[in-house]
Amino acid sequence: MSPAPVLVVGGGPAGLAAAAHLAAVGHAVDLVELRPALGGAYHRRPIPGVTPRPIGAESETRWARLVAGIDHPAIRVRLRTGFLGIDGAGCALLDDRTAGRVEAARPAAVVVATGALERVRPRPGWELPGVTTAGGLQVMMKETGRIPEGRILLAGSGPLLVALAGQMIAAGRPPIAVVETGDPLRRPLAGFGLLPHPARLVEALGHLGRIVAAGVPWLRATALETIAAEGDALRVELRDRRERRRTLFADHVALHDGIRPNDRGFPEPSVSAADRPFVAHAGDCREVLGVAAAEIDGARVGAEVAAILAGTSTTASKALARLAAERRVQAVLTRLFAPAIPPTPIAALPRETVLCRCEGRSVGDLAELLDGSDAPGGREIKLSGRFAMGVCQGRFCAHWVAEAAATLRPEATAPTAGDLIGRRWPARPVSIDAVIASADRSDTSPSPER
Amino acid sequence: MSDVAFPSDLRVAVVGAGIVGVSTAWFLARAGVDVRIVEAHAPVAAATGAADGAVSVASKRPGPMMQAALAGIRLYRELAESGVLDGLYLTRSTFLVAADRAEATVLEGHAAALASVGVTVDPISAARLPIVAPALSDRARAAIEVRGEGHAIGYDIVRRLVHTGGLRIDRDRRVTGLRRAPSTGRLLGLDTDRGPVDADVVVIAAGGGSAALLGLGDVLRPRRGQLLVTERAPALARGLPGAIMSARYLLSKASATGGPPVSPRGYGLVIDPLRTGQFLVGGTRENDAERPVADLEAIAHVLADAVALVPGLADVRLLRSFAGLRTAVVDGLPLVGPVGSGDVRVATGFEGDGICLGPLMGRATADAILGRPSEIDLAPFDPARFTGRMAAA
Amino acid sequence: MSAKTFPWNGVPIAFRDGETIAAALANAGVRTLGRDPAGRVARYFCGIGACQNCLVRVDGRVVEACLTPAVEGVPVESAGEPTEAAP
Known part of the structure; x- marks a missing residue:
């Protein structure tokens, strides 16, 4: 039986570690990264000719180890390629910006390792x-x-x-x-x-x-x-x-x-092992624990996905213990940086304060929408209020809109950021030209025999 | 409101917070009726929230649906002029565009049919098209401009009606059945998963959820429509003076007049420039689809057709794809009217016409409950045509 | 030192191999990137392609300046219309 192809999304430490593990146990891996280079946020590489800023011996060793891990014939690294989500036919959609074409792939599993987003x-x-x-x-x-x-x-x-x-x-x-x-x-x-x-x-x-x-x-x-x-x-x-x-x-x-997982808009992790593609999140996009944890978690999730595809199980007690230690570090930092001056609640900001950066929707617009006999829910705030409706698809406003809505209508069921953002493909805007080009050659899923 | 022709303590429960249910509740509330809306999920969660904005007769063939669409447009205009839908209803033309000789021929006949019921239709020659609609490709051979059409976004209409009607919606409350007095059979209201709701009259406007309440499982069909919305491209939008509808759409709409069933995946094309400068583009009509999720194959197909007609769209980005499960009735006509004794009424099965017809059918349903004469003939939509197929109610 | 440039709304902007359009424009002191398709001022913000605030037009296509490598001689323009007023 040919090993199942796996798609890994994100060229940071979690994605690289997951790809390395999956390839090592025999899977064909497509590793996609939206940027022109691997690295992610922490290990962002300098352009040619620029001396890297020293980031510490531990970090240099980590990066060297991650890069060595993906030097494997079963891994195809695809730069300038974005993941758009999974469509109604169960295809993983890839936005290949070099080819100018969207592809529909049929991997057995998708590891989403898209890192963190700043708050x-x-x-x-x-x-x-x-x-x-x-x-x-x-x-x-x-x-x-x-x-x-x-x-x-x-x-x-x-x-x-x-x-x-x-x-x-x-x-x-x-x-x-x-x-x-x-x-x-x-x-x-x-x-x-x-x-x-x-x-x-x-x-x-x-x-x-x-x-x-x-x-x-x-x-x-x-x-x-x-x-x-x-x-x-x-x-x-x-x-x-x-x-x-x-x-x-x-x-x-x-x-x-602060930072939060960059998971919104992407498919949720699978609950059932029978799901195809099986979806797992790894690294900061699953839980923000930092760069060291991302590498550990990527390898752990790679092993878990391999086991699920093989119909076996895996124990990751060592990795989980190391993640727990990183979680303690994060907890210490959270305590150290706890606000000594309480932040202004979003709903109490001046009415003209912009919430949605894409469409310029303000605190006052939200207050107006929420005023009335019936408190709108998350999806209505999105549709009628045009919050989280813009091109960033809510990544920078949804949490704040949800927080403000909960304050402004405390009696109503509070909307969640997920309600506002939704999980419809494309997870990011994509050129219509590239979508149409998908019809030219639709099946380019990673081939197991490669 | 003085002409009280109904008991002053009449209680009505409306099942479903889509555009049909909310419109019904709005007209009832306006008349002073104690009305509540019970919704299994959230307002506009189904077809209303995944619709195009066509308040349009342009694609209709002569018959009751054409008459209903004309009345639907008139009502939107009234509601806009009275201020209720101020700013939400946009009057503009629909352009039906033919890309080949065969489509041009179909278009000629269609223009005559529209004109015969008083719709203002202007033919536009190939030579004039680039002036009228510069964003159209030169593949467009001919077009007709259907005047006096409109555009309304379903979820905005619902929000406005909820707000101006002071309506309250019981969310996340699933209706499990009708409640009747065991001895007399008199309607007492609804059973829900969160307790009973008292009502003297029940209106079922729950789309696909209506079937279970009425025992109409073999009459209603879910039909999926996939659509997409682009990011803003205001310059391109200025090159399109109204909605662009491919003449081929007329073929996809065949079943609306009781024609042969559509193929598993029928494609039509409507390119709707929105006020935001975005484009709403649809879409498919699909039988036997269970999940309201869009797929790349369909969206790419629709976009390829759209770009063939409006080449500038190729340089715009796709922002969102979506799909709605719309409830269709097997004979292509909606289901509006009393069920059994009349204390239960249904208003559903509009498929792709819910936005256009929602307020109209809401008003007609409210009028019937209030004992007022209806402004439109509901006979063609009477559920009694399926008598014998109904189990409950 | 590289002498490669690309035209930004007609003005040559120097860049180094591998540099993104956003980095090259920032280095040239260009802080506002004209109007985006929504008519708002385009500008660099998140640097990772998430916020969609740095949209520009390359080869007719709208792209994120922070994700897109500069290419010698390939023109880059504001994504929206220069005259478009912000909503």
Whole structure:
């Protein structure tokens, strides 16, 4: 019997580890990555000729190991290829951007390893040009070795802001300040939780040390309240826990309020082992535990999928124990960066604050929609309110819309972000030209004999 | 409302929060009736939420459905003018486009049929087409412009009616049967999975869910329609002055007048430029489809047809595909009217015409309950035509 | 040093092999990418193709600037119309 073909979605650590494991046990694997290069967010590779920024010996070893793992004749790496979902005929749809064609594949299983998405809280002005996610700024730095010209302000919450500031300082371009709603220094006891994880502690202290040495203000227990365009600059209003306000001017503002799984819009994990294609999620897109966990989880899910396709079972107690340890690290970080100044509830933001970045739908629009005899549910908020209806398909607003709806109509069943986003293909917009081209050659599923 | 021809304490339960059920409830509430809507899932969860926006007579053949469509358009216009549907109903033309000589011939006959019932139809020559609709390809050989048509988005209409009617919807409440007094057989209301609902009159407007309540399993059929919506392309949209319907669609609609059943997967083509600058493009009509999920083969087929007629669509992105299971009646005509003694009424089976006919049939159903004369002849849609096939009620 | 360029709305923008359109434009100090098809200001935001805020037009097709490699001489334009007002 030929081994069943498997589709792995995402060229980050989880996807690579899953692909390597599946190929090693005899499956033909198509590994698709939307970008022109493998790496994912953490291991984003620099373009040719750019010296990689040092990311630590542990990370370098990991990447080398992951790349070696997919050097296998049964793995076909397909760059610039996106996964659009599974259609009504059970086909996995691939958007091959090089060929300009959508393909319908029939893998026995799909491993979704699409990583994480940043949480960015809506604030007045967060839609302005010059405002990016911190991750967006970071991946551009990693890829190009360059930092955009001008004053850069980092704001929000979480260890990524500290790490990014450290990297910018190392590159000779410190941010003008790091605004942090938490107050990690006030929670030293929580920090002891990192003691069993010396590598993380050293990394964190290294970044902190650079911030202190470079004299970059680390404004803790401080919230970035609004951003406004003023001339060519961005005028930023801050508020701290003692209600003191201050104004800063920047050319770029990088926002970050944590990360969440990038699973929305993709098929849900299979519940039944008999499902074909069998769908599994791996890495941060299943549970956000960071890069080390992603590699472990990718291998674990690869083994699980192989076992399901073989009709056997697998025990992953060792991997699960390592994931549990990573979960403890994440819990420590969450405690360290717990908000010391409570964020403004979405429903309490100024009415004109944009929620849906794609269509410009605001807090006021949502309040108006929710006013009346009958509280609309998730799908109606989407359809009639046009929230999560735009081209990003709700990835950056659905959670906030759901939160605000729950506040505005507490008596009604609260909609979920999943209700708003839905799981219809295409999971991302796709060229109509490419869809039509699919009819030319429909069956290009990975062939087992390869 | 002064002309109270019904008991002032009349209680009506409407099953189904699609456009038909909500319209019925809206007209009843307007007349002061105590009405509640019971919905198994959520409003517009089925066909209404997966429909095109055609409030249109353009594809109809002479007969009761053509008459109903004309009345449906008139009602939309009234509701828009009175402010109820202000901003939600858009008057515009439908362009029926022929891509070859055979289609052009069909089109000529069809134009005459439409004109015979008073629809304003203008033929457009191949030479004038590029001026009228610059986004059309030169494959379009001829077209007719059907004037006075309209466009309405089903879920927006439902939301507005719920809001302006002050209607409340019991969500996630599944009706398990009709409740009758054991001794007299008098209707007491509904049994639901969350307890009984008292009512003197029940209206069943539950699409495919109606069959089980009425025992009409062999009369109603789910028919899948696949559609898609593109991202915004306002410049292209400006090149299309109205909805574009392929003349071939007339063939796909054959069963609407009781013609032969459609093939397992029938394709039609309507390209609808929306106010947002997006395009709503449909679609399929499929028998024996169980799940409302779109597939690549169908969407690619529809898009290939669409691009052949509007080449600029090739450079636009597909944003969303979707499918609806629409309830059709075996003889191609909807089911509207009393079931048995009249304390239970049904209004369903509109297939692809629910948006156009929903408010109209909602009003007709409300009028019948209120003892008012109906403005349209419901006789062709009377469920009694299936007497003998009905088990319950 | 590479001298490769692509025209951005007619203006040559230098880029290095493997660089995305978004990175090259950012390096050239281009912060607003014109209008997107919805008429809103296009701009770089998430960097991973999820937010759809950096849409531009290449070869007639709408693509994410942050995912699409720059190619020498291949024109890149704003995805929407320059005159289109934001809704």
